[in-house]
Amino acid sequence: MTGPGGDGSDALADFVVAGAGHNSLITAAYLARAGYSSIIVEARPIPGGGASTEDWLVPGLGIDACSTGHTLIRLNPLIRDDELGLVARYGLAYVDPDPVAHVAFPDGEHLTMSLDAEKTIAEFGRFSSADAAAYRRLLEEWADVAAVFGSDRFRPVGYGPSIDEMLEGHPRASTWRRRQAMSAYDLIMATFEDRHCQAFLLWMTFQTIVAIDRPGTGLLAYSLIAGRQRNSWSIPLGGSGTLIDALVGFLADHDVAIICDKRVTNLVVEDGRCVGIETADGSTYRGRRGVISTVHIKHLVDMAPAECWGEDFLYGVETYEVGLSGFTVYLVATQPPVFATPQGGRTAVSAGIVDWPDRFLAMLRRLNDNLAFEPDLESGIEHGTGRVPFLLVATPTLVDTSRTVDGLHTVKLLSAVASDPGPGRTWTEHKATLADWYLGAVRRFCPDFTDEVIVANDVRSPEDLERYNPHMIRGAYHGGDRTPANSGVNRPVPGWAQHRMPIPGLYQTGGTTHPGGSITGAPGRNAAHIILEDLGHDPSRFVPLP
Ligand SMILES: Cc1cc2nc3c(=O)[nH]c(=O)nc-3n(C[C@H](O)[C@H](O)[C@H](O)COP(=O)(O)OP(=O)(O)OC[C@H]3O[C@@H](n4cnc5c(N)ncnc54)[C@H](O)[C@@H]3O)c2cc1C
Structure with missing residues (x-):
């Protein structure tokens, strides 16, 4: 990298990367492996995006601000x-927590x-x-096709046979096509x-916050459930941020610069080619060979004429759906939530509460219409009853003491x-009400999880989540809806x-x-494959396709 940037001169590397989420760090890492330098520019004070672990509630106590479970990346050749x-x-x-999950139902029953x-x-x-x-059949049937449906995830689109081609000749091709469409x-x-x-x-299948009542989501009922049954809700020891620490360590050893606290506001386009980025403070960063973005696509299109x-393309971006919004309550407690069951107390890193299917469906319908959960007889979703349609209760410290302080x-x-x-x-006042509703539901099943055991808390509404990370528009966790129109x-x-x-x-x-x-x-590894191909390499030398 030459030139410091921000002082009137332009900083220069082979690539400039806008945003430092785990995906763009991975792209830069594979490019570095092939000998290309990058400057990575991040809006937040630290790299990592939704894979950050921070200690904003109790010094030294690492809280996963967003993601906790890393099941899918374990299948990526990067980690595998x-x-x-x-x-x-x-x-x-x-670590692969066991039990995988524990869920409570409105009648007081539980399933582990x-x-x-x-x-x-x-x-x-x-x-x-x-x-x-x-359930046994579900696991067996999925084992027979998991390789078909999982194979395209770690390949760029269009590289390798399509799922339809791979299903050709499969004795149950018709069954799987139907399931895919449902x-x-x-x-x-x-x-x-x-x-x-x-x-x-339903609780398990909704973990990625996709509207699972929409046609085309059928396979989630197989892939998510069988995936968890096989690999649990795998978590990195020390917190999500240890993935970022490892990537940052690799990048530092390859002389890749990461510059934080700078929001990218514009793309630099010269002679029809994207050659750099500008940040809010007026700095310019130029990439000799290109620019890589992990800025949300809806923001990216505003960065050039x-x-x-x-x-x-603009029509495609306008109609791209950002996905359902998320809501998060962070608690630091002297003891974990222990679910009281007739068989004794149960805990799980990934625990939860769910309502009966008709109420779950009512929630999905309201979410699809972007309607708030008001007390409403028609929807059947009520405040103050200790019932919630869906809640995930994540307690990674049950199996990972390396991130705790004083046993918290x-x-x-x-x-x-x-x-x-x-x-x-407004979210400013309503988020506390909602947080109380969720906590009330937890206490119905975990009676010892009282105010006395909670030493610190925070609540993030969709508005807060978007402020935290501009890639999470409207607090949507996953960068966009994953129904067929957007997949x-x-x-x-x-x-x-x-x-x-x-x-x-310009690459996204x-x-x-x-x-x-x-x-x-x-997305990070696949993008590296494409970029290396465009640079004239045999990309499989650096990013082999599975
Ligand atoms: C509360 C919560 C819980 C979650 N739990 C899980 C989970 O358990 N398991 C799981 O797999 N997923 C989970 N997710 C989703 C997961 O965090 C995201 O899908 C994932 O982080 C996306 O990774 P990414 O690399 O694509 O982008 P991100 O992690 O979103 O990173 C994008 C980066 O780009 C930066 N950026 C954006 N715009 C600009 C700009 N203009 N200038 C400079 N920088 C910019 C952002 O600040 C951010 O650092 C959760 C999300 C949330 C919010």
């Missing part, structure tokens, strides 16, 4: 084959998912022997008969909400799914590109 040595040399380590599939099947059997058999909600309701089993599976993008626990309550708090309300060849815009943007020299990675958000590292 430790391609960059993040595990061997940079201290990254994972264990890493031993036979134990989970036996749990289903407590409610219905037919559902126990259906909604996960319909599929679960058609496959399982007992409402506890149905509600548990409309004629640079073309009408068609970090507990995160996550739910989906409308992006607006409802008529006449695969359509992500972010039909015809532009291979990371190359309409402005030559991160959650707004295939295969979408979550901690997968897939």
Whole structure:
């Protein structure tokens, strides 16, 4: 890198990267492996985006501000084959919690998912022997096609056979095409008969906050459930941020600069080519070979004149759906939430509460219409009853003491909400009401999780989440909706799914590109493959396709 930038001179590297989420760090890391330098410019005070662990409530106590579970990235060759040595040399380590999950139902019943599939099947059997058999079948049937449906995640769109081609000749191709086209909600309701089993599976399938009542979400009911059954809700020891620490360590060893606290505001376009970025403080950073963005696609198009993008592309961005909004309560407590069950107290890193399927569906319908959860008989969703349609209760300190201080626990309550708090309300006042509602529901099942054990707390509404990370528009966790209109060849815009943007020299990675958000590292690694190809390399030398 030459020139400091910010003082009138331009900083220069092979690539300039806008945003330092885990995906763009991964892209820069693979490029560094191939000998290319980058300057990475990040709006927040620290790199990592949704994979950050911070200690804003109790000094030294690492709280995952966003992601906690890293199940999918474990399948990425980056981690599976430790391609960059993040595990061997940079201290990254994972643990697979067992039990995988524990969920409470409105009638006081519970279901525990264990890493031993036979134990989970036996749990289903407590409610219905037919559902126990259906769960076993679900795992077996998915094992037969997991390689087909999982294969395209770690390849850029259009590289390798399509899923349709891979299904050709499969004896159950027709069944899988039907399941793919259905909604996960319909599929679960058609496959399982007992409402506890149905509600548990809906809870699990909704973990990525996708509207699972929409057609085209069917496979989530298989991939998410079978994935968790196999790999649990895998978490990095020390917190999500240890993935970032490992990447930052790798990048530092390869002389890649990361500059924080600078918001990218404009793209520099010269002679029709993207050659750099400008930040809010007037600094310019130039990339000899190109610019890589993980800025949300809806913000990116405002960073260069409309004629640079073309009408068609702009239409695609305008109609790109940002996804459902999330709501998060952070708690620091002297003890974890312990679910009281007839079999004794139960804890799980990934625990939760769910309502019966009809109320769950009512929640999805309101979310699809972006309607707040007001007390409303029609929706059946009520305040003050200790019932919530969906709540994830994440307590990573149950298995990871390396992030604790004085034995304290970090507990995160996550739910989906409308992006607006409802008529006449503001998030500033309403978020406390909502947080109390969720905490009340937890206490119904975890009676010892009282005010006395909670030593610190914070609440982030959709508005707060967007302020924290501009990539999470309206507090949507995953960079965009993942129904078919916004997935695969359509992500972010039909015809532009291979990371190359309409402005030559500009590449897009991160959650707004295939295969979408979550901690997968897939958009980051896939983008590196494309960029290295454009640089004239055989990209498989550095980023082999699975
Ligand atoms: C509360 C919460 C819980 C979650 N839990 C999980 C979980 O358990 N498991 C899971 O897999 N996923 C989870 N997610 C989702 C996950 O965090 C995201 O999908 C993931 O972080 C996306 O990664 P990314 O690299 O694409 O982008 P991000 O992590 O969003 O990073 C983008 C980066 O770009 C920066 N940026 C954006 N615009 C600009 C700009 N103009 N200038 C400079 N910098 C900019 C941002 O500040 C950010 O650092 C959760 C999200 C939230 C909010």
